[in-house]
Amino acid sequence: KAGVTQTPRYLIKTRGQQVTLSCSPISGHRSVSWYQQTPGQGLQFLFEYFSETQRNKGNFPGRFSGRQFSNSRSEMNVSTLELGDSALYLCASSFTWQGARGEQYFGPGTRLTVT
Amino acid sequence: AQTVTQSQPEMSVQEAETVTLSCTYDTSESDYYLFWYKQPPSRQMILVIRQEAYKQQNATENRFSVNFQKAAKSFSLKISDSQLGDAAMYFCAYTMDSNYQLIWGAGTKLIIKP
Numbered sequence: 001k002a003g004v005t006q007t008p009r010y011l012i013k014t015r016g017q018q019v020t021l022s023c024s025p026i027s028g029h030r031s032v033s034w035y036q037q038t039p040g041q042g043l044q045f046l047f048e049y050f051s052e053t054q055r056n057k058g059n060f061p062g063r064f065s066g067r068q069f070s071n072s073r074s075e076m077n078v079s080t081l082e083l084g085d086s087a088l089y090l091c092a093s094s095f096t097w098q099g100a101r102g103e104q105y106f107g108p109g110t111r112l113t114v115t
Numbered sequence: 116a117q118t119v120t121q122s123q124p125e126m127s128v129q130e131a132e133t134v135t136l137s138c139t140y141d142t143s144e145s146d147y148y149l150f151w152y153k154q155p156p157s158r159q160m161i162l163v164i165r166q167e168a169y170k171q172q173n174a175t176e177n178r179f180s181v182n183f184q185k186a187a188k189s190f191s192l193k194i195s196d197s198q199l200g201d202a203a204m205y206f207c208a209y210t211m212d213s214n215y216q217l218i219w220g221a222g223t224k225l226i227i228k229p
Contacts, residue, residue, distance in 0.1 A: 035217070043206065043219035056215055090160060098215040101148050106160035 002027065004093050004107035012113045018079040021110045025072050025093030031055075032074035033104065034066060037088040046089075049074050050097035078112075086114045117142050119207050121220035128197045129228050135182075136192045136223045138207030146212035149183065151192045154222075155203040163205070166190065194225075202227045 005024045013019050025032050033056075034046040045058040049068035068074045072093075078085055088111050092104035119140045128134035140149070151163040166174045166183050173181050178195045190209075194201055207220040 033217075042221050043208075043217075045216040045218075048215070058216060088158060092160070101210060101212075101215055103162055103165065105162075108157065108159050 004091060004105050006089075006091055006107035006110050008110060009108065010111045010113075012115060013081050014115055015081055015083060017081050018077065019081060019112060021076045021078075021089055021091075021112070023074045023076070023091035023093075023107055025074070025091075026105055029093035029095050029105070030072050031094045031097045032068060032072065033092045033094075034074070034076050035090045035092070036060075037090060037109070038084075038086070043090075046076070048097070055097050081114045083114050085112065087112060117144075117209075117211070117218050119209060119218050119220035121205075121207055121223050123223045124221070125224040125226065127226040127228055128194075130197055130199060132197055133193060133195045134197055134225065136194075136205050136207075136225070138190045138192070138220055140188050140190065140207070140209050140218075142188070142209070142211065144211040144213060148210050148212075149181075149190045150208045150210075150217070151179070151181070151190075152206045152208060153201075153203045154206065155200075160206075164192065197227050199227050199229060201225060 007022045031050045033048040037043045048056040052068045063079045066076045088109045090109045092106045094104045147168045149166040153161045153163050164176045180193045182191045204222045206222045208217045
């Protein structure tokens, strides 16, 4: 089975721009969760999508949004980028929702740099 | 607030020896799940071991085992017969039955000396 894929792997954007990151889960998995990893704040949960619906959301401003498509692929969007949004963005897939309870499979991450 | 504390920013161990990574957490919940994840230099996060709080028996996965002390809110990871491939950042994390958001510790960098 193919693992979780994330595109692009690296991205450089300018403050004020917006960005869209993509995550394709393992085939058959319907839950996708997103995490932000920074040296200062560590790993933080962004949101979880299951069956095209956002089921859970972390404590991030509204500039961070996401969606999930009928094939379970998910996109995350950050608008009006700030320097502090520079991070590694990880997505994880699982078969059931509330994926954090069980076994989540992570992608390699997208490294976003905001200049 | 729910928190996870990993008090050892870095640990080193000789190849083939045993090392224990510490983790404590703070929660008022009774039902929750605890995890150890490994993040090698490739950055791909990998689940090492999972423990359900209602289970008293400590989880084990091959060379990896945990010492779960619910009353003390402690969840340490023991790696036996350390191998070079074990070198990575190790993150302790937990999620509650009422929330299902993973709360992460700051991580411990494990160095394996050949």
